[in-house]
Amino acid sequence: MTFKHITSRDNSLFKQLKKLADNTRERRKNNETLLDGVHLLQAYIEHFGLPKLLITAEGESTYEVGALLQELSDVPTVMFTTLMFAELSPVATPTGILALVDIPSLPMPEQADFVLMLEDIQDPGNLGSMLRSAAAAGVEGVYLSMGCTDAWSPKALRGGQGAQFVLPIVERADLVEVTQAFGGQTLATTLAGTSLYGMDLQQPTAFVIGNEGAGLSEALITAASQQVSIPMIGQVESLNAAAATAVCLFERSRQKAASTRGSD
């Protein structure tokens, strides 16, 4: 294997990749993003085939990274200095491999039974965790409001651990419209709703979850068919938005599993 070895920050490819790493608008304009690490890259390849470009760093690499570079020797590869590589990576301890890929687009099912809508989630790690929970709980599609952080940023991808590759995601959606058009119950999670555990979640269900600090907008609460809450028995009265999402989504899995078992 011979890599193109780039050591200048003035290199135009480096500058372009840096823009992609840092800038939502650039990612959207080009429909491209960067994947960080062996795990994400393998998940991508499994679903969509080879990346457009591999990016690696000078110096020692792990056995895992070396093996993957060898396996993907047909893919154009560049090598940057350690410091330049670190500038492109979303993590404090870079994994040693990045890949440039097209942002995939999975078709939203025409009639989804289990949907998640997220309003104005700010933290990319939180958003990634929510998408990961959604993919694990069997959500069929996710809608993100205009004010949500980019689902395809390196940090959100890292939090999602591959969820973005299996989950149809519509960004910049008008959630009030989506709520009104949904053919089932739409449950707005607030601190003043009916107990989640009293709801029949086996019917077609959309959970509507709000911003980490501000909660859901009045417009969305009004558009939803009902408000639900997670009963809290402790001295703290709210959950991290990603934790609350996991509890809601998995309560549906639990009810489904219980009804399949024919008992509860």
Add this chain to the structure above:
Amino acid sequence: MTFKHITSRDNSLFKQLKKLADNTRERRKNNETLLDGVHLLQAYIEHFGLPKLLITAEGESTYEVGALLQELSDVPTVMFTTLMFAELSPVATPTGILALVDIPSLPMPEQADFVLMLEDIQDPGNLGSMLRSAAAAGVEGVYLSMGCTDAWSPKALRGGQGAQFVLPIVERADLVEVTQAFGGQTLATTLAGTSLYGMDLQQPTAFVIGNEGAGLSEALITAASQQVSIPMIGQVESLNAAAATAVCLFERSRQKAASTRGSD
């Protein structure tokens, strides 16, 4: 109100506070930490009284911060330059108020019915979210392994949103010993256990949860009475550790609530 106004990074108080902000060992040595923002500070005051020192920044402050400074005018207060203040704050958009406090210590109940043990959690935001979920779900005590990130770091405090002020927490615990000594079932969460939903969680229960990447150590899995898993029906087979913790802890709340209702 007149504040001591400090503009030099060489100021010894600034240097000491910077050490506390950045350094676990320093926090442990002095048994002090920094709280960031009005919400955390109010929660602290509610439980433990006044902070030792207030820290604010030059320039505009929010109405909330101004009102709190006025209310706490008996507490010594210093004002730093905006840049110096930002160096002490764990967040990208500083809130405008920090407080120096003693790290509180809440007594662990002698016989706890609901316990959480966390092994080697690395991410302070994740740890904070787990503590917040624990406090909301009625956990009575939390044990953290030697390898866990500091529960009293500014980032973990921010993630906990006050959970650290209501939850007895033992840091640097020998979790194998704690598991063996616990007077109830100890459930190790893994990807290869019995379904969480089939467990009777109304008896005294400790959940044992592992590292974000590596999962639980063999020693702890062996020490626990049983392995449990959250059944996943989607295409992604694991959850963020904080999301998994929330699902496990709230399944116990659900079972308790269901038995109180006398149905399910």
